[in-house]
Amino acid sequence: MSAAESFAQAYLDAVLAGSRQRARAVVDDAKAQGVDIRALYLHIFQPTLREVGRLWQENRITVADEHLATAITQALMAQVFSETFARTEGHARTMIAACLDSERHEIGLRMVCDLLEMEGWETTFLGATVPSVSLAQMVQTRRPDALALSVSLATHVPRLTRAISALRDALGEATPVIVVGGRPFLHEPALAETVGADVVARDPTDAVERLKEHFASAAGLAPGTIDSPET
Template identity: 55%
Template structure:
């Protein structure tokens, strides 16, 4: 199966709201040799962006989009079950959170899954995490990296506040702070301006950059 065929069939299944068909495409692609990274970056990510475009163009409804998102989350969870077994490696710890009010969590989840495959230990907190609670967890667990995600511009001020709060809470030997999401794709220099240490365009680039920084 080619990437184009996998994408096309997966998009058709999502638009039809057919979870079974969507899982079948992923299973076939996986059997045909697609790796987890390829499924994430060449199928889920572009197809979810297509879903966003169809929604913006009023060709599908918000209900259709919600169903498509739920199916993709289920497809990712199934892969996770299949691909990750055995004891966790004692790799670096990363805490991943969407800042308060931010509900786009799929991209960040991909980052965590790809890093887990590289031997990292990740804590995925998901959507809309209250800043104070996140800061408290960072202070207690002392991760090597905090990954923050924001997909819409109105949430960027909160990303900057969260970064400031983390740095204040752990002033010495604090975590590396990575940020990402849609606004950073358009303007990567935003990351530094908000006070972060790095950004990346996708889960594989994020894993590569982090690996370089934490190479033994």
């Protein structure tokens, strides 16, 4: 068991008890033991939220309990990130990130943005339920290097496919690299091609690698040799 995993149960207990203070104390202890932000996100917050979802699905906790666990985790993510993160100087690649239309699950995408920021990216996180038309307008104006789209519900996949297609029609060659992720893609990565994405990743660490590979191959370089837009 990793150091982070040994704190996951205590964190789950704290959020199920609805105690932000206890949850905060677990995070502080974990940080004091050398658990970094990636491990906090992926080995403490992520499994906790998934377990909360399971308990909720089985009617063992209420929607209110889930909302409280979610709210505590979002607050702690914001706190931990602002305490930990210091922008490094450099020529960052840029990314806009959104959950389209009626998609409300935004935490996974926020993790992707926070951890890419730590890799030197400059991300614009728009969060949940972003209308595809206004997203297209923002992409057209800001021209990011990448557009990250997250879906948690399989029923939202057809809408995502239409939005990506409309974006490609509108932007043509200027379409940013489109990277997708979320539950349906965890189960079926090949779905990414069906929806018209360029890149799919299962978590933020994977996203960093896949994006590096994508930009390297687009530039005709061996993967791993590209770290900034200049190279």
